[in-house]
Amino acid sequence: MTANHTPTDETDNTNTTHVTCRICPTCAANALADGMTICRQCMRAYARQLTLLRHHLAVLQLVIRREVHLRERGGGRGSFAPLGIDVSAADLEAEVERLIDGICEAAGLPGGRWQRALPRLGANLRVLACLPDAADHLEGLIRLNGRLERVADRRPRLRRLVGVCDVCGAMVHAVQGEEWAVCGRCDSLLHLPSVRRAARRRLDVLHTTQTPSGAAVWVSRETGIDVTRDDVNNWIRSGRITAPKLENGYREFPILRLIELAEVKMDSKQE
Ligand SMILES: [Zn+2]
Ligand SMILES: [Zn+2]
Incomplete structure (x- = not known):
């Protein structure tokens, strides 16, 4: 399931007022409530992504100040990235702040440092879920959290096979309970509950x-x-x-x- 589905319009014929029912572009599963551009479930996911981002950014500060080291990707236990790579942590923080600023601007909220801007966003979820670009904002948050997790998550967490990417067919691994993943091969954003549902059929041939x-x-x-x-x-x-x-x-x-x-x-x- 990718996030770039076009919303489909379905007219409810049983209702004489002809309510137009649009499908959430992010999960392609639920109907949109009045005025919203993502569904209620995705709005709750949005809130969780904001909380996760705060946690990741707090750890990232320590990385930037070199109080903790970055773990090298794919490296063995106790292996550390060479000195100097912390610059990329600062770049990552700047990228996050650009996204947060963009969302604040679209919502008409003051931007600034993430320490102040993030709680403000969390308190205005309903506004965020009605923005024309809400699905893009949510996808941006999920992707950045995915990259931050590799830097900021100090607990090694076990990823298990959940299914197959429906865009490129690569196997998808995720931590139990996670809702989203980015395909390691084709970079598509994947809605994991849908991937799990399709897994049996797709794994059958592998x-x-x-x-x-x-x-x-x-x-x-x-x-x-x-x-x-x-x-x-x-x-x-x-x-x-x-x-x-x-x-x-x-x-x-x-x-x-x-x-x-x-x-x-x-x-x-x-x-
Ligand atoms: Zn949704
Ligand atoms: Zn893929």
């Missing part, structure tokens, strides 16, 4: 090339369910999964079936 122990590690990581090499070997032996043999002990595992069997294992443990 395979992963692994040894049985590699498959066990892979599916444990993707589902958070503890799966061992013995489990995977049992599934193969009992014919519950069809994984054609390749060279050197590698097999081609159907992703969806691996996830389903891991879930069956978890369910049987809970009973």
Whole structure:
């Protein structure tokens, strides 16, 4: 689900007053209330994004002042970015302030430093949700929060497979409970509840090339369910999964079936 859907107009024929019902351009799921340009659910998401932004910016201050170090992307535990990269944290802050200023201006609110401007925005959500560019503002916040999270989030959080990007087909990983993600391959903004709903169908065609122990590690990581090499070997032996043999002990595992069997294992443990 991308955020650049055009709103569709549907006329409610059962109502004699002919109320025009437009669909929220951000989630493409809910109807818009009178005068609003995003739905109520997305307005609540907007509020959460503003809160998250305040948290991220507070941590970013420490990064800029070099009281904490940036974690290098993809680096191992305890690896730090080289000195000098903190400049990019300051750039990021400037970018955030430009977005906040833009929203304040559109809403007719005073701008200024984020410490004052953000609470002001939070107190005027209804106004923000009626602005012509509300969907763009929300998308801007989600994207910046995504970039800030890599810099400001000190807790390493586990990302799990939630589905497949419906624009480019790349696998999408997210922290449990998250609502939005930006596709790592094509940069589309993805509404995760929709991605999750479509996941079964989209994952059905995907395979992963692994040894049985590699498959066990892979599916444990993707589902958070503890799966061992013995489990995977049992599934193969009992014919519950069809994984054609390749060279050197590698097999081609159907992703969806691996996830389903891991879930069956978890369910049987809970009973
Ligand atoms: Zn919405
Ligand atoms: Zn994509």
